[in-house]
Amino acid sequence: MARSSSGIVAGLTAAAIAVIGFLGYQASATAPAHPQKAAPQSPVPAPSDSGAAKPDPAKPVAVPAGSGTGPRVVYSVGQKRVWLVGPSGEPKSFAVMPSTVHPVPGSYTVGSRTGNVTGSDGVPIEHVVRFASPQGIAVGFSARVDNTLPAPDPGKKTGGVRMTRADSDAMWAFATIGSKVVVVP
Template identity: 55%
Template sequence: MASSSSGIVAGLTAGALAVVGFLAYQASANAPDSVAVPSASAAPTRPGATGPAKPRSPLELPADSGEGTRVVYSLSGKRVWLVDSTAKPGSKPPTYRVAPSAVSPTPDTYRVTTRSKRITGSDGKPVEHVVRFANVDGVTIGFSAAVDGTMPTPGVKPQEGTGAVRLSREDGTKVWEFATGGVKVVVVP
């Protein structure tokens, strides 16, 4: 008798689940859009927002990048921003693409320590407008521009042991003029 009662319970449970599933399907098919459950692929919204969250532009200043006059260097974005003390949240300060160095600083706040108008870089290239701001295991990290105007080839790993974050000559001049001694350099992931 015990085996027949367990079969009956299993059958009733399966039937009940089928009825609940059918009723749930019917309810969702007839529900107005205003109460429909969003799909897993729907974009999240901010509290109080009226629509999906807007994707962040790669040119937009990263959140939590400090305050006041500073150079913001995004390691993953391969970009720097020159932010003066008058910049307001949501403003778009000047930004420039960079070719990262082989040795990168950890995300943190640094200060411009030294600058050189023209030297030979750690990779043997003549460079100008060198703005140094960090040191990682004896490797000095800084922004610079190659005098011949060349940039590292995208996708090619920089020479091991160099700390040169390269910019175009034009962009390097702008960073040089902005990042004087003591100016903050905020490195973000």
């Protein structure tokens, strides 16, 4: 009898493992692409202290003068900030982590977009909005899938202007092919 009981136990164990594997597969197949979880406390490092007064977080940061008119994305390399300026003129603004390669100040057009890809720094990124290619390096806005914003390796030429995933969602919805991007110092 001991022999037949061990065969039943082995069969039940194998069946339980198969059921758990199937349920795990179902859970992963129906998981949302962007699970809702608490955002990191401070994913964007504070801008370096240049002696200037720090902006009040309760007040919006003004769109840089000389950045044009009409709907556009404004990217200030020096302020490490982006503004999405819609038709009404009311901007959405957020901090970004610049890449090591920067486009010269001027007006550009969104030329390509990619939903998910591996970035030039080797990490998975999403919502890539490309608009320039100085020095043969594609420059665009994107978010790391892990929602972190580390400073880029200064020894590598990369073009990813990184932002949080929430800001990347807004950029993706706003900056379609042909959208205007204005780069200011």
